[in-house]
Amino acid sequence: xxxxxxxxxxxxxxxxxxxxxxxxxxxxxxxxxxxxxxxxxxxxxxxxxxxxxxxxxxxxxxxxxxxxxxxxxxxxxxxxxxxxxxxxxxxxxxxxxxxxxxxxxxxxxxxxxxxxxxxxxxxxxxxxxxxxxxxxxxxxxxxxxxxxxxxxxxxxxxxxxxxxxxxxxxx
Numbered sequence: 001x002x003x004x005x006x007x008x009x010x011x012x013x014x015x016x017x018x019x020x021x022x023x024x025x026x027x028x029x030x031x032x033x034x035x036x037x038x039x040x041x042x043x044x045x046x047x048x049x050x051x052x053x054x055x056x057x058x059x060x061x062x063x064x065x066x067x068x069x070x071x072x073x074x075x076x077x078x079x080x081x082x083x084x085x086x087x088x089x090x091x092x093x094x095x096x097x098x099x100x101x102x103x104x105x106x107x108x109x110x111x112x113x114x115x116x117x118x119x120x121x122x123x124x125x126x127x128x129x130x131x132x133x134x135x136x137x138x139x140x141x142x143x144x145x146x147x148x149x150x151x152x153x154x155x156x157x158x159x160x161x162x163x164x165x166x167x168x169x170x171x
Contacts, residue, residue: 023047029061082140090131090145097127097156104159113167120160128152 023043030042045068046052052064100123107116128149135143143149 025055025061029058079140086135086138086140093127093131097124100124117163117167124156125160
């Protein structure tokens with residue numbers, strides 16, 4: 001029983017020694033940046049990067065930091081591109097929804113309540129949630145208009161229900 005514990009302790013000591021040795025330049029660099037950058041953030045980001053962890057001087061750490069930033073910026077650019085595409089689709093959804101709601105108002109003003117009900121049900125209710133789902137499940141996995149989608153969905157369903165109530169009163 002003593003041998004396995006001794007082996008584990010030795011492995012931990014070696015790993016700790018390697019980690020301290022490989023990150024001493026990171027620790028020194030981050031300590032020098034303390035007034036400008038949060039130390040824990042600096043050490044955490046750089047230590048997680050194999051290139052930075054293997055750096056032997058500040059130049060190596062700086063190159064790794066630039067590389068980390070480049071990768072993150074490129075990733076963010078991809079998310080923005082996905083969002084632009086997905087929001088463009090949502091814009092088409094909402095453009096069609098608004099056109100349909102204008103038709104609903106025309107039918108409503110003309111007393112064609114059943115037509116208004118069919119139009120709002122077919123082309124307005126559910127549209128905001130289609131947009132919401134697209135943004136949530138799309139490549140960006142971000143929905144910057146979730147509140148607006150929810151409010152529009154509730155309003156479309158409310159208007160539809162009230163028109164249907166009006167129809168049931170006139171039958």
